[in-house]
Amino acid sequence: MTINFAKPHPSVLRTFSEPMFVNLRPNLTAAKFDLMKFTPAKSIIEDALSSGRLVHGSHVIESSSGTFALALAILCSQFGLHLTLVTGPVSQVVRWRLESLGAKLHVVNQSNLCEGGIQQARLGVLAELLQENPDAFWPKQHTNPLNAASYRPFPTKLLDEGRRFDTLVGTVGSGGSLFGFARVLLEDNPSLKVVAVDHNRSVIFGAKASKITRMCRESFEQVLAMGAGIPMGNVSFQDCDEVHWVPVPKMVQQVHQFHAETGLLVGASSGAALTVAKWHAEREPDRNVLTILPDHGVRYVETLFDPEWLDRWPDDLRVTWDSPQDKESLEDITEGWCRMTWGRKPFEAIAGHPPLPRHAGYNP
Structure with missing residues (x-):
């Protein structure tokens, strides 16, 4: 069968597809994407x-x-x-x-x-x-198995180069990137620690934050390409060792600090991943940490990098979080930076109930 479609420019597709691997510290490497999805x-x-x-x-x-x-x-x-x-x-x-x-x-x-x-x-x-439009094609990014599978070449490349990692840190939205990387690295190192990063308003890991910062409440829809208000089918809970919930003000602080240190402009989701990855790298200097930075900062010039926009939440941005608060229960997740051991358990074992029912328009 001959497929009749426009011929794309191959160098364009390669430019968007491939991450740059950046050594940020002796034991911290970032897979930096300009357009990860x-x-x-x-x-x-x-x-x-x-x-x-x-x-x-x-x-x-x-x-x-x-x-x-x-x-x-x-x-x-x-x-x-x-x-x-x-x-x-x-x-x-x-x-x-x-x-x-x-x-x-x-x-x-x-x-x-x-x-x-x-x-x-x-x-x-x-x-x-x-x-x-019954003939239209729906990619179904949140449940399509091709989502996670598509990331396989990148960790494979690192392994082929002889690089090994002890900890993987990534934000979770659809679940594709973190668990796509994790499946390959776990094949090489079953003891790999897989660390998921979420935000305080997200329901992906069943958090029940009774209080969140005003900045989280008022800005998260504008600036976050992570988390969700609905369950995500590509999230592999039983590959997850640890979950961090990072507030938006901390993400913003980290993004600005990262730009000052490196000149690299990234978005809020990358700020969340960096927050947790740097903490792990500092806390465990003998372990090699790989983190995934999913977004370029250009789409945030009207928000994260606009002083007038940032001035709406001066009190939240003055708060500092140097380390996470360890929590024993999902009911204890609050407005700060929180951390909880997941232990590669199914969702029900931690939350006490199955993931929320899928909603209209979300069926695979």
Whole structure:
């Protein structure tokens, strides 16, 4: 079968797909992506093209406000596909990039839902669009097994070079990157410590924060490409040794400190991963730590790097968190930087109940 689609520029695809490995300290390495979600998006789209599920001119519909949305926009423009995105609030620069690449946006600005929040509201819109466009292709980034599998070449490359790691630290959104890396590294080192990083408003690990900072409450939808208000099918709880919940102000502090130290501009999710990875590297100098930095800072110029925007939360940004508070129960997670041993257990063993039921528009 001959597939009729536009010929993409191969060097463009390679540029977005491959991370740069940066040695930050003698025992700390970062896999720094400019657009991490390009990796699973490329794998999912190319698989659909190869199978004939997508052809030139096909329609792709997905819910995403972050790097997966931008990755899909780039890929669809390269392959001659139509793209509709259901997003939350996005910055002007992100909206300009998405629309200039040909994407059509359905923006959901807020939700009154208590459970699932704006993500569930977006999935409701997504379900309506898929019903109206039954021939459209839905990438299903949160449950598609190609998401995690697409990251295999990167840790494999490190192992082939003779590099070994004792601790892996990464933020969790869809679950693809952290557990995609983890599965490869665990094959080499079953004693690898897998450390997941979440935020205080997320339900992925069943946290029940009774109190959060004002900055977390008011800004997380604008600045975070991690966490979730709904369960994520690609999260491998039984590969997870430890979970950290990092407040947004700490992420912002870390991003600014990292830029001052290295000149590298990264986003809030990278700030969360760096916070935990640096703590582990300092605390355990004999262990080699690998962390994943998922996002470039350019999409945050109107938020994380805008002094007027930051001035909205001066009290929160003055607080310092030098180390996490150890917690014994999910009910104890609060507004600060919290840490809890997970012990490679299923979700039910820690939370006392199964993950929340999947919502409309989220079925695989």
